[in-house]
Amino acid sequence: MSPYRPLDRGWTASTASTEPPIEGVPATVPGSVHTDLLAAGLIDDPYLDDNESGLAWIGRARWRYATEFTMSPADDGCDRADLVFEGLDTVATVSVNEIEVGTVANMHRTYRFPVRELLRDGRNTLTVHFESPYRYAEDRRAELGERPGPYPEPYQFIRKMACNFGWDWGPTLVTAGIWRPVGLHTWNTARLAQVRPEVTLNGDDGLVRVHVMVERAADIPLTLTAAVAGTSVRVPLAPGECETVLELRVREPARWWPRGYGAQALHQLTVVLEETGETWRRRVGFRSIRLDTTPDADGSAFTLVVNDVPVFVRGANWIPDDCFPARISRERLAERFAQACDAQVNLLRVWGGGLYESDDFYDLADEQGLLVFQDFTFACAAYPEEEPLYSEVAAEAREQVVRLAPHPSLALWIGNNENFMGYADWGWREPLAGRTWGEAYYLDVLPRVVAELDPTRPYWPGTPYSGDTGRHPNAPEQGTVHIWDVWNDLDYTHYANWRPRFVAEFGFQGPPAYATLRRSVTGGPLTADSSHQKADDGQGKLLRGMAGHLPPPATFDDWHYYSQLNQARAVTFGVERFRALMPYCMGTIVWQLNDCWPVTSWSAIDGDGRRKPLWYALRRAYADRLLTVQGGDLVAINDSADPWSGELSLVRHGLTGEPLAKDSVRVLVPPRSVARIPMARPVATPADPAAELLVAGLGDARTVHFFAEDTAVAFPSADFDAEARPVADGYLVTVTARTILRDLALFPDRLDPDATVDDMMITLLPGERTVFRVRSSRDLDPGALTCPPVLRCVNDTK
Structure with a gap:
């Protein structure tokens, strides 16, 4: 038998409460009660209509998950056998062959139960009884006293994903189940119980200090090896010794950088317990990181500094x-x-009402x-x-x-x-x-935990x-x-x-x-x-x-x-x-x-x-190079590694497109900096704010600034020529403006739910043209692509 055997087959879910009686529903592991009931046709999709409101009983019921697995006489050669749950949601009692092996009460932890003495040749049963999350949380509240929160839900009394209990953007769907993989780990002699690398830079060199803990089944000498980026080290463990540190110094390794600052160099780190061949592998990145909170005349900075670069x-x-997190695949x-990166995002904050995300999440980061x-x-x-x-x-x-510390992101x-x-x-x-x-x-x-276990990062x-x-x-x-x-x-x-x-x-x-x-x-x-x-x-x-x-x-x-x-x-x-x-x-x-x-x-x-229109707006607002009007200034933001220089064009137009005033300024914006350019009064001051706008351009960057809100602007009725031309993977929709078109947008998902468009919210002056690329596998009506409600602008109802 392989040292690790997944136990993901043959599960059933049943109510352990008296009502409602549900028995032997096929269950998917990893999964949850809600998704199992949905697959069995016993509940309606909680995401549709108001179905959520009728499913509160699921979080108040007790549930029993059960499966069977077999052991053969050949399996008797292992010293130890551990039942390993990577995630239980949330309050549960685990039994093997009807003998209780442990109780748990935290969705955010993994659990390992020694079960070697409980296993028998042939058929074995594995059962997980889940208590109602509501009952557990309400019992703790009764013991400890009420605590304030934003909703009439007891989520602060249980170590479970808080937003399960509803949020101002999410449904109340209080889950239970085996939400991450479960398996049987059999082993001899010793195993790697914990590997914790501290990856830092020492000048131009990389330093890796690998803290290793082993669990023993035998008091014999052991040997550990570690290797990364062409450097290796070998360390003995004396009988009875269970902890050590392996130190590796790597000469001038390629560094890991955030997107937009350099390449993401990753190096495979391996740790091997030689006596058993057990191997731990992770990719690590060499980079320094600190939080600059230096006091200044205004207060104090809050600047993330990576490899000494703000x-x-x-x-x-x-x-x-x-x-239902088990439905979230790596794909x-x-x-x-990809959507985040395409929107020019360089950081994700994993919010505290949710989860510590999967390994796939941090690997992708x-x-x-x-x-x-x-x-x-x-x-x-x-x-x-x-x-x-x-x-x-x-x-x-x-x-x-310990789990997340190896990730340079x-x-x-x-x-x-x-x-x-x-x-x-x-x-x-x-x-x-x-x-x-x-x-x-x-x-x-x-x-204290971060200082002890992850001293390379700020808290x-x-x-x-x-x-x-x-x-x-x-x-x-x-x-x-x-x-x-x-x-x-x-x-x-x-x-x-x-x-x-x-x-x-x-x-x-x-x-x-x-x-x-x-x-x-x-x-x-x-x-x-x-x-x-x-x-x-x-x-x-x-x-x-x-x-x-x-x-x-x-x-x-x-x-x-x-x-x-x-x-x-x-x-x-x-x-x-x-x-x-x-x-x-x-x-x-x-x-x-x-x-x-x-x-x-x-x-x-x-x-x-x-993607909502906000996504397209973020892509524009988070661009490396951005022009924006702030007060009476034109602000040029250069968050790239190269200088930005050229002739800044400033033109005040009438709504009919005619230029009313022009100016140009030679500008040089150094890397990672902002330049504020005061605008000359003729271009910055409209004679009639309701009938004029400012267009500024520098290289490929452009911004359009209106002097009044749309409700006060004397927009003409939208007039344009539009053509939708089929191409290999969809359509090219060309729009040529006869009048000004304010925030032109195309919504092809109204015709094909899978259709996408490459851009949105484009303001055109009379005579200007834009081309939207629509990707769709269907034959769409070209006429529908070129008129409301698929093609919209602010002044199309004028």
Whole structure:
């Protein structure tokens, strides 16, 4: 028998509660109760219509998973046999041949149970009994006392993915099941129990200190070898010795760089236990990383520095890509990562209400140069520090730090999401009445774990956090901020009033793509209220956010286009504002990149993986080279490794396209810098703001700036020539403007759910032309591709 035997076949799921009676449903492992019931036809798809609302009983039921496996007499030669669960969700009792081998209560940990003495030749049974997550969490709440949180759900009392219990973008689908692989590991003599490399730079050389722990079945001498980048070392372990450090010095290795700064050099590190041949393999990267928080006259910096080069973070927040994580394949992650990279994103922040993601996630980040900020899994609530949760948190942190430390993409550990803010501003103190709320985790437990097990990386206690508990956590002049007064209360132009050092969350809502919305609503015509909407007064905020910027929507088609467009404009406004502050501000992390289901949310990529207009706006706003109008200045942002020089063209036009004033300026923008160019009064000052606009261009970069909001601009009715021409993989749609066309967009998914378009939100002056490339495997109606609602612009209803 192989030393590791997957136990992923023959599982069944049954209710262990009295109601409802469900017996022997075929179960997929890895998986979850919800997906098993869905596959068996026992529940409707929770992502469609309002089906979610009828499935709360699943999280309140107890479940039993069971399978059988066989052992042969030949298997008796092993000294040890361990049952290994890589993920159990969440409160479970494991039994082999009806003998209990362990209980667990943490979704974020792996478990290994010695079972050699329990196994028998022939048939063996394996059973996992899952307690109701609600019952467990509510029992802990009764023992430890209530703690404040944003929703009437007890997620802070159980070590489980918090957003399972619902969020302002996600459904309440409280899962149970074997969510990561399970197998039987048989071994002799000894095994590699833990391998923890510390990979650093020492001048131009690389240094790897590999901390190894072995578990023994025999007290004999052992030998460990380690090798990386052509360098190897061999270390003996005396009888009874279980820990050692293997040190390798690599002369001038190729370094790992974030995308946009250099290549992602990865080197295979292997550790071998010679007596058994067991081999541990990981790819590592040589790079240095630090967080510069140097005090200055305004407060203190918050700058990520990689290989001694300051990095401006063009980031996006990441949530679990599915409510049922076992459905997230490497291929699906690769698609999301490609979408992030194509949008010029260089960092993903793994948000604390979700998961420590799969190995595939971090491997892909390593390969593609996407930096990762990793939250520990605490979000938006007061967390008890008493047992049994305290020990679970410490064990979880130790395991996850060791697991993720080899990845060069991992740039920063963050203690929590918004819990310092909650304690400061959300009225927690009075209801807490002196009870614990998680502070000891963020300021003591977690930093000690990181310092011990991953000293090569910085730790930051939370976000937002200003670096000192004596300051307000959302102080803009220090640390990280979250900006949610915009969206919740204020117009998006209020971003201009912020002067932050680093923005870790900000965003604006918009609905999913039409095809996604149409799929999620199985009957009847679509309306503005058809989409799932979880945000408090979300629909009202969407409409108020459009007011003053765009015409009132008269139809569903208007609402869908305007609200998506307004989301894109709002985020663009914020990104451009904060990038223009570089190097005072050194990062923006947009909320959010992705969705877990079809919903109106802050995402750039919707729950079916389709790109919303925000995605195209991010690609433009996160470009290496960007022009933006800030106040009376034209700001040229050069976040590339090369100088940017040329003639900056500035032209004030009338709406009919005629130039009213011109200027040109010779500019040189050094690498990784910002140049502010005051604009001459003739081009910067309109005679009639409602009838004029500014166009600026430098090389391939262009920006179009209107002097008034669209609701005040005297747009003519849209007039254009459009032609859709079939090509090998779809269509080329050519649009030639006869009048100005404001934010021209094409939505081919209205005709083919799988169709995509290469660009969106293009403003054309009279006489200008653009070509959209539509990819589709279907024959589409050329006429439909060239008129509303597929082809839209702001002034097409004029």
